[in-house]
Amino acid sequence: MSEVTTVSAPDADEFTLLHRVQAPEGEGREILDAATREVIGRAPVRTITDLDEAVTRAKAAQPAWEERGHEERSALLLKAADAIDAHAEELARLLSREQGKPLNGPNARFEVGGCAAWLRASATTPLQPEVVVDDGETHAELHYRAVGVVGAIGPWNWPLMITIWQIGPALRMGNTVVVKPSENTPLSVLALLSVLNEVLPADVLTGVPGDGAVGARLASHPDVGKVMFTGSTATGRKIVEGSAGNFARLTLELGGNDAGIVLPGADPRAIAQDLFWGAFINTGQTCAALKRLYVHDSIYEDVVSALRDVAAEMPMGNGLDEKNVLGPLQNQQQFDIVSRLVEEARANGGRIVTGGAPAPELGELFYPVTLVADVTDGVAIVDEEQFGPVLPIVRYTDVEDAITSANRLDVGLGASVWGDRDEARKVAFRLQAGTVWINSHGGVHPMAPFGGVKGSGYGLEFGVEGLKSVAVPLVING
Ligand code: NAD
Numbered sequence: 039m040s041e042v043t044t045v046s047a048p049d050a051d052e053f054t055l056l057h058r059v060q061a062p063e064g065e066g067r068e069i070l071d072a073a074t075r076e077v078i079g080r081a082p083v084r085t086i087t088d089l090d091e092a093v094t095r096a097k098a099a100q101p102a103w104e105e106r107g108h109e110e111r112s113a114l115l116l117k118a119a120d121a122i123d124a125h126a127e128e129l130a131r132l133l134s135r136e137q138g139k140p141l142n143g144p145n146a147r148f149e150v151g152g153c154a155a156w157l158r159a160s161a162t163t164p165l166q167p168e169v170v171v172d173d174g175e176t177h178a179e180l181h182y183r184a185v186g187v188v189g190a191i192g193p194w195n196w197p198l199m200i201t202i203w204q205i206g207p208a209l210r211m212g213n214t215v216v217v218k219p220s221e222n223t224p225l226s227v228l229a230l231l232s233v234l235n236e237v238l239p240a241d242v243l244t245g246v247p248g249d250g251a252v253g254a255r256l257a258s259h260p261d262v263g264k265v266m267f268t269g270s271t272a273t274g275r276k277i278v279e280g281s282a283g284n285f286a287r288l289t290l291e292l293g294g295n296d297a298g299i300v301l302p303g304a305d306p307r308a309i310a311q312d313l314f315w316g317a318f319i320n321t322g323q324t325c326a327a328l329k330r331l332y333v334h335d336s337i338y339e340d341v342v343s344a345l346r347d348v349a350a351e352m353p354m355g356n357g358l359d360e361k362n363v364l365g366p367l368q369n370q371q372q373f374d375i376v377s378r379l380v381e382e383a384r385a386n387g388g389r390i391v392t393g394g395a396p397a398p399e400l401g402e403l404f405y406p407v408t409l410v411a412d413v414t415d416g417v418a419i420v421d422e423e424q425f426g427p428v429l430p431i432v433r434y435t436d437v438e439d440a441i442t443s444a445n446r447l448d449v450g451l452g453a454s455v456w457g458d459r460d461e462a463r464k465v466a467f468r469l470q471a472g473t474v475w476i477n478s479h480g481g482v483h484p485m486a487p488f489g490g491v492k493g494s495g496y497g498l499e500f501g502v503e504g505l506k507s508v509a510v511p512l513v514i515n516g
Contacts, residue, residue: 055128059228069225072138072366073356073401081224084248086255089216092244096187096214097261099241104184104212108165111210115161118237122154125233129153133198133226134357134365138403143363144319153202153230156500159484160206165505170513177516182509184212185263185287189256191277193269194222194368195323195425198230200291203499204266205234205243208508213264217245218253220269222369258283264508267291268325271449271493289497289507292490294451295329295423297444298479299465300341301437301457302334309456309477310344314352316454316479318407321354321364322427323372326452326488328479330420331431332440338433342411345429346392349407355400366403367426373403376426383410383419383430393427415443423449437465445470451494454479 056079060066066080103111122129130146139145171178190204197220205215219227224247231245246252250273257265258280267277268291281288298316300309317328333341354364367373373396380394393408408428413420419430434440444453445468453471455462466474472490475481482488487498497507 055125055229055232056132056225058232059225067221069136071135072368072403073135073358075402078132078135079225081221081228081247084246084252086248086252089218089246089248089252089255090259092216092246093187093189093256093259093261095241096216096244099239100184100186100212100214103209103214103239103242106212108210108212111212112161114237115157115206115210118234119154119157119161121233121236122150122157122230125229126150126154129198129226129229129233131358132229133223136223136226137194137197138357138365138368139320140355140357140359140362140365142360144315145363145365146357149196149199152199156199156202156484157206159500160202160210160505163210163485163502163505165211165502179514181512181514182211182506183512185508185510186213187259187262188213188215188264188266188508189259189262189286190215190217190266191253191256191269192217192219192227193325194220195320195325197223197227200268201227201230203504204268204289207499207504208264208266209238209243211505211509213508214242215244216256216262217243218256219245219247221247221249254280257281257286260284262286263510265289266508267495271495274495287507287510289489289499290495291325291488291497291499292449292451292493292495293423293425294325294449294490294494295421295447296326296452296454296471296479297469298328298331298454298456299434299437299440299444300331300333300337301455301461301465302336303461304334304337304341304457306337306340306344310341310348312478313341313345313456314348316475317429318349318352318364318427319480321367322429323368323425324480326473326480326482328429328454329423329425331429332434332443333431334437334440335433335435338411338431342391342409342431345409345431349392349409352407354397354404354406364407364427366401367405368403370403372425373405376405376424376428379419379422379424380408380410380428383413383417386413386417388413388417388419388430391431415446421447441465441468448493449490450492451490452480
């Protein structure tokens with residue numbers, strides 16, 4: 039953990055982007071730096087009327103955008119990716135302050151780099167019409183065309199990357215997009231959209247910062263044909279209900295509680311670093327992060343101590359300090375959830391290996407990396423998505439029991455199996471999750487489809503599947 043931090047001064051461009059997007063003096067809502075709790079700026083607050091106007095403009099702009107064709111749209115999206123690169127450091131700094139994640143490590147700079155990479159992938163992934171029948175009697179082709187207006191509603195944990203995941207494929211396919219960023223991280227998302235809009239034609243991409251009611255209106259708007267939603271399972275359920283009204287197609291990337299299973303024979307020291315980042319990337323505020331770890335009895339204490347040793351080397355503090363790789367919780371609500379779950383685990387016999395209490399010396403919302411050993415299924419820290427820097431470690435003796443435990447919850451975003459690759463693959467096929475990683479956890483690739491099962495949602499993002507999911511099919515028969 040870090041003591042006093044030395045934070046580099048902001049550069050002029052950082053303020054330029056902020057001033058471009060923030061509300062005029064005396065208006066809007068104050069947004070705080072997650073680490074210092076100082077005011078960063080003021081987010082504009084839009085209403086349902088503003089949202090309706092944005093959708094109307096997006097609808098009007100859509101036919102011309104679709105008319106440009108794939109080649110022209112792809113070229114513009116590649117230019118937009120270059121614009122992200124050109125503003126990368128300013129975006130990363132604003133993101134770091136608003137979200138809390140450090141510049142360094144797999145954090146703010148990594149997220150902004152990911153935005154450019156995913157946008158390029160959206161621009162360049164080929165999607166050809168498919169001849170589905172050609173038997174001499176019937177000739178049928180499957181084509182994909184734009185839905186129309188896409189609504190994109192996002193969370194606060196990876197606000198820029200997730201926005202790009204939602205909008206890149208949608209724009210590529212000829213849709214226009216209205217984005218409703220999280221109330222917790224509107225400034226960095228608006229800054230990203232403003233950078234993209236240096237290149238894109240007017241009204242093709244609009245941001246409407248507002249509360250849940252604005253999100254609800256966007257999801258149920260009669261002129262919105264597709265909703266890309268990433269957030270909690272509870273809000274996802276409301277969006278499904280809203281879609282009964284407009285029949286919007288949905289991609290729902292919802293909450294998870296990813297299990298990892300460490301098989302007997304795994305080498306604790308060799309896997310400890312990857313286990314650590316699988317769980318603690320973005321200080322644990324990651325949807326597909328390792329959130330409960332099942333370790334075989336024969337190596338249980340070795341895994342616990344190897345993880346403790348890795349944790350001891352990871353500096354936490356203000357994200358603008360180059361040496362830090364872990365930051366604060368983004369908001370008070372999340373901080374309270376983490377504090378409550380750790381207290382409850384302790385009261386239920388959980389052994390706190392490291393951490394276990396807030397770190398006010400670092401700032402209001404800091405909670406240190408916390409490893410909780412000797413907990414079991416049924417304790418809230420295992421059963422609920424903690425979404426913070428805490429990892430419960432559960433002991434098992436029979437791998438069948440670990441598989442049952444991994445599958446027993448009503449969510450299934452990711453999972454991982456650690457140990458011999460062949461053995462791990464056998465277990466992987468039995469896990470109820472959208473992705474099962476082997477000897478790693480949480481890595482994503484722009485061409486590997488990503489999505490959940492059960493309460494973690496439905497629909498796929500990335501790659502060809504991701505392009506198809508923001509399109510409507512057209513079969514030409516004859
Ligand atoms: P949240 O559901 O509280 O909010 C997400 C967004 O929905 C916000 O923009 C919010 O304003 C909006 N919203 C609120 N009520 C709405 C309504 N009735 N209709 C439409 N929109 C509404 O989620 P959060 O706290 O911002 O994000 C954390 C959650 O997101 C965690 O559960 C996490 O696992 C999940 N998540 C999932 C993925 C994934 O890919 N599966 C990725 C990141 C985060």
